[in-house]
Amino acid sequence: MFKPHRPRSHPRGVGGTLARRGPYFAAPEDAVQDALVEAVRVWPADPPRDPKGWLVTVAWRRFLDASRSDASRRRREDLVREEPAPGPASGADDTLRLYFLCAHPSLTPSSAVALTLRAVGGLTTRQIAQAYLVPEATMAQRISRAKRTVSGVRFDRPGDVATVLRVLYLVFNEGYSGDVDLAAEAIRLTRQLASAIDHPEVAGLLALMLLHHARRASRTGPGGALVPLAEQDRSRWDTRTIAEGVGILQAALARDRLGEFQAQAAVAALHADAPTAGETDWVQIVEWYDELLRLTDSPVVRLNRAVAVGEADGARAGLAALAELDGSLPRHTAVAAYLHERDGDPATAARLYAEAARQAPTLAERDHLTRQAARLNTLLRGGGPGGP
Template sequence: MDEVRLRAVVPAVVGVLVRRGAPFAAAEDAVQDALVEALRAWSREEPRDPQAWLVTVAWRRFLDAVRAEDSRRRREELVDAEPPPVPAGSHDDTLQLYFLCAHPSLSTTSAVALTLRAVGGLTTRQIAQAYLVPEATMAQRISRAKRTVAGVRLDRPGDVGTVLRVLYLVFNEGYGGDVDLTAEAIRLTRRLAAQVDEPEVGGLLALMLLHHARCPARTRPDGGLVPLAEQDRRTWDTGLISEGVAVLQAALARDRLGEFQAQAAIAALHADARSAEETDWVQIVEWYDELVRLTDSPVARLNRAVAVGEADGPRAGLAALAALDPALPRYAAVAAHLHERDGDRAGAARLYAAAARAAASLPEREHLTRQAARLRAEPAG
């Protein structure tokens, strides 16, 4: 079984152990032990039912841990009540496990981090990068979260908003990182939309679909980034766009606007434009106004400054940018874009170079470096 397939069954295995009564932290530890055993045993021959094999081995590891702690009464109850093996595919605990990790005893940040680690299968380093914090800080956060839930039966569902934020982070990690979780995030959000009467779930699903539709156009053959304005829109997936727009319209019709619906509306306006020049930037600014009203997010304000620069001119965009903290991620890149549009090529080149030095990923750094080099090489017009 390859790593991707193995990662896909791990959440279900953890979920089975939790449903059987294992505390979350103990269940995760037992599954990790089973994975180590699988790497050894499966090198010779893979079992016919890998999920059932992992469940059986992980459950035994959990019972061994209970015995080691001299939990005689609890051990006997668990052994007596042990259910028969669960065939793979007969019950999908993955979505429920997302809810369980969004437990009321955890802060939102800890719930998201723990879910990304336990369910999403991301490393501590990848989660730290998503949060823009040092890896050691994230490791401590996850350890504290596990200690918090160590003695808690996770039988109360968490907040839907927390689950949505988890799914969105998983989607973004799958889109921009070295772990492909995009399809899994979309699958889980589809399931959530079918089970939860909440328009924001539809908003998130629409946002994912609309963003994923542009995936083929986002990178060059050499792996370089292609900005939205330069993408070949003929390669966008029109089926995903149509589905995303339909899901968004159904969510907006509920008249309970949320941040994911607002973001999806912005993505839909980009998808609706046949070319970058035909983009309805005025409407996009209006949607960013709604998003800022809903979230007061500095990132939303930063993106709004870009939209204002397109709708009302670069100087209006720079004025909107001036009210924001220059320490914001991508602030220098946005400033560079607006300065270039305003004719300040030298200033834009310096800002692109500064943005490249602060870039969080190699593709982004290379793109910004090329932008700076382009402006320095081209003669002023």
């Protein structure tokens, strides 16, 4: 079973041995953690005679690989900092520059997404307009304004990777409409970025996208009805994509440079790892939400954490966590309805489901919440399970 725990500290003496081998080894923990991961894989079948010596040797090799990778990363960052010199440049370097240009802070999120799809993704204006369900002329104007906004931008400072990742995440969350699958396009773009930048948060975002995308086929039922995670047919989940996402995530976590996308991916991995909804490791999910709160202190994370607390410690505990949050937070009412139903109060839950349906941001969510309210009202009128 997948357990994406934070890496433990390295064994006594191994890190010190590595640190003494070279003056530029500033973080022995990363190499030692990689060696420990390899030891878990190799030792059960072929235990070494000298465990410490084995760890030192493998960690040193990992350090040399990381040093070469870091040198390559610094060269790429230098390319972002400076204007391009006259003459031909590699396609990978041009692409990296475009990522940072499209994520410039002077652009609105919608303009940044549109420009990324056009300049980096290579989609036509018509395709992007269809994906956003707007006229092609409207999208052409949006892209043109975005291009004018960044036309004079100079790369005189390192690009903000976090901003690039947020733009890619916005693309992913657009999902699918028209003839362009934006979720698949976001995964393709993030793979491209991961090949150009050696950064654990880039890997974390790619893992998160893959783990969410693997469940896509089970998210809707006949007619497009929303299917909650607990009710999804897990046999329809793409296990190959899940395995790829988990592998990418584990490699990123082993570097012990935790970021919010890695933490979100860990939550998604724990959901993907559970054979049934009832076997979900909610206790560890709460721990990962605690990690996320330390990184972001996001109200949305607090809302999701309240749901997880309700599953791990009971509905009353979840409602207590929810009571600390602003009631105007999107989906707050829907979460309250769910937790009240779990707490054995169907009348309150039915009322809140109906209220949440009126607040729902999408038609699919509105229909789902309306069905939940109708289901409980039917039970209450009939005196069946959940009734008086």
